[in-house]
Amino acid sequence: MPELDQPTCNMTTLSTKERILNSTERLIAENGFAELSIRKISLQAHTNLAAINYHFGNKQQLINQVLERRLNNLFEVRKKMLHDLNQGDTQLKCNLEQILHAFIAPALYMINDEHQGGRVFMKVLARAYAEQSDSLHDLLAKRYTPIIKEFADAIHLACPKLPRQTIFWRFHFIIGALTYTMGDFGASSLSKQMPETEYFNQSVEELIQFAVSALTV
Amino acid sequence: MPELDQPTCNMTTLSTKERILNSTERLIAENGFAELSIRKISLQAHTNLAAINYHFGNKQQLINQVLERRLNNLFEVRKKMLHDLNQGDTQLKCNLEQILHAFIAPALYMINDEHQGGRVFMKVLARAYAEQSDSLHDLLAKRYTPIIKEFADAIHLACPKLPRQTIFWRFHFIIGALTYTMGDFGASSLSKQMPETEYFNQSVEELIQFAVSALTV
């Protein structure tokens, strides 16, 4: 990843609390949870060690807030896009592609939203899945369960022939593909043949088409 | 995950080196890289701190060997299964499902192979993807690149209509789904409705069918 300009540490306009959250987010994305320390955070946020404990209690609660801050927004966007589909008609009319778009696009477009740090966060999210410290895992599971059910219901309406269990399996696999893509792992050669924004736009399209194919037996 | 019986620390039959490798593997799987320390490793392996540096040089080289040990085997099984498909006929005859089976099944069957610690390792592998310490990431990328190309070639022969780039994209997504499944994240409700072995056997079948559907446009 190229050197990012650093809105993270905009000391004049951002509060200490925001700078700490941004710096934590960035450090997790760049170096992973294993190398994260509150000393590095306070250094990058241009603040003091104790400020972290003052504002967040402890390290774990800080990490949780890093996730909660953007996760709430992401999930609400997904829900809104799904509900907007059902609004025009009573139900059943919206097709599979639209449903999957409502789930996949918000996550990957967030990656494009560099100004708001979306891309950085998506890497954090991808890492948080694998980390599975009980605290993180529980947080993610709790937040994901209801929205998965909601989308699985919508898919069931769009594809009534598919057994419900098959829908859950395949939706689970699609989330895996999405998570893996968000982390930008294994992108290898593809990502180097075109500009990054174009690459991400294409990945949205490819992933949605992939998911549609996977659910169209 | 239920309390595992601990072949990890079979002090009578296993060498110190093997006990260290097994304990490291298990600790990464259970608690992640962030909480891994050589003190915990030596404690679980019933050996001394210095033994780790004596046998492996340093912590990072130990981690690398934990991955290399089983990765080599996994990749060779995949290659052999793929080559066996092409052996009977000249080429082109083997179908998509067989190819994907050759890629997916060895990984997920490894999960079932509890006696050899396969399931533990698969969690390690899933975490290693997200960790992206340069050292781990390079190791995985270097090992994965050739086998991905090999399978993409086979898929191209089986599905000549699919653009080569589409194959790479979708194969990438399938690896994501596989990785995600290996870590057993988000399995949530499904995994609790049936015995574990049955659950894993079903996941192999579901994942292969999912991948076939995804590549059959």
Added chain:
DNA sequence: TATCAATTCAAACGGTTGTTTTAATCGTGA
């Protein structure tokens, strides 16, 4: 049995970790 390399061990090294304490500073309302 004596020897010597391979292995294991206890102890210590310097450095970093998350957290807490205490004092200084800031900004706002009286």
Added chain:
DNA sequence: TCACGATTAAAACAACCGTTTGAATTGATA
């Protein structure tokens, strides 16, 4: 201007980190 709560800062805390050292122990060979 004063006072007071909110915030920031410096310093110290105990605990843990990866690594190194040098001596003790082992086990096979001569």
